[in-house]
Amino acid sequence: GLYVDNGVDRTEMARALTSSERREVEHEILSLLGLPNRPPRAPPGSAAPQFLLDVYKSLLDAPRDDLNLSGRDLSAINESDVIMSFASRSEAHQSGLRHERGRRLWFDVSEVPIGERIVSAELRLFQSESTTPQRATVSVYQLVADGTREKALMLVDSAAAGPTGGWLVLNVTGPLNSWVAFPDSNLGLYLSVHLPDKPAHEIHPEDIGIVISKGSDASRQPFMVAFFQSSGHRTTHSR
């Protein structure tokens, strides 16, 4: 509705907006927020929204203890103008791999805003508390085309996984930079897990409790999160 001050310290509704006025106001707000289209309804409870909801709460004034940001540097969050999460679409682009034990992850980064500077990007993997208390090295590789039907692997980052479980964070800033600059080069990431006493022997990520498959708990599925700083050049969507 349209509310006005009645002059005696009280706000009253002068009249309700008509449906066309309401639509017009909605369009104004959408235009202001730079949202051209309303996306389809999202599945609730997935991990990426929950992570960003924790980030959002950390930006509010009141400090909170219940946020699970895995020891993230909050100053980096405060410096970012845009933070995006990308759900893993591991079912896409599965052909052409000889490696059988590792898992491939693919992220659709086509919605990355043009003109924003990439500060950093993280791959976040959830490791359930393992029944077999063993340590392992989790490595992430960027898949690159080598001119043939096969794809080469380029090491990006590694992390140590222990028996206690929790979120593993790997730096994937390099691959995201190349995918944004050259969209056709986005062949995904390859996840490889090795035991420290058998470095030549690759095991399945699921063997140490890493959640990969779509059917498992949605709030623990792998995702990528990217931090951007605004370059100052605004791109507006036409209405």
Add this chain to the structure above:
Amino acid sequence: TTRETQRRTKKKPDTTPAESSYSPHPFTDSSAHWSSRSCQIQTLYVSFRDLEWHDWIIAPNGYDAFYCSGECNFPLNAHMNATNHAIVQTLVHLMNPSQVPKPCCAPTKLSPISVLYFLDESNVILKKYKNMVVKSCGCH
């Protein structure tokens, strides 16, 4: 001429209630009746929940947008800022009302908000909008 005058006189009461109940659109009608008041901050709460966008915009539920409205007549309220240019422009406007417009009531201080929303069915974005909330108004 007499009949015409009578007809006009009779018609007048019919149109008056409609005019008095008219409330201008806050975004499109610049001649809004509340603008006759002096320049000040006005409340405008944008509720994503009322707009039924809460399945799309995860947080916040809404935000206090505020806006600036009113005339720049001097003296202004003690808390209201005015630029030197606005003061000079007011004097020139008083001398040449038809040629020089009054200063404009506009935000002098803005603050950001963060909005968390779904980009599509799986990807989520947390975006900081730098100049979204009006904190104070003044004459420019």
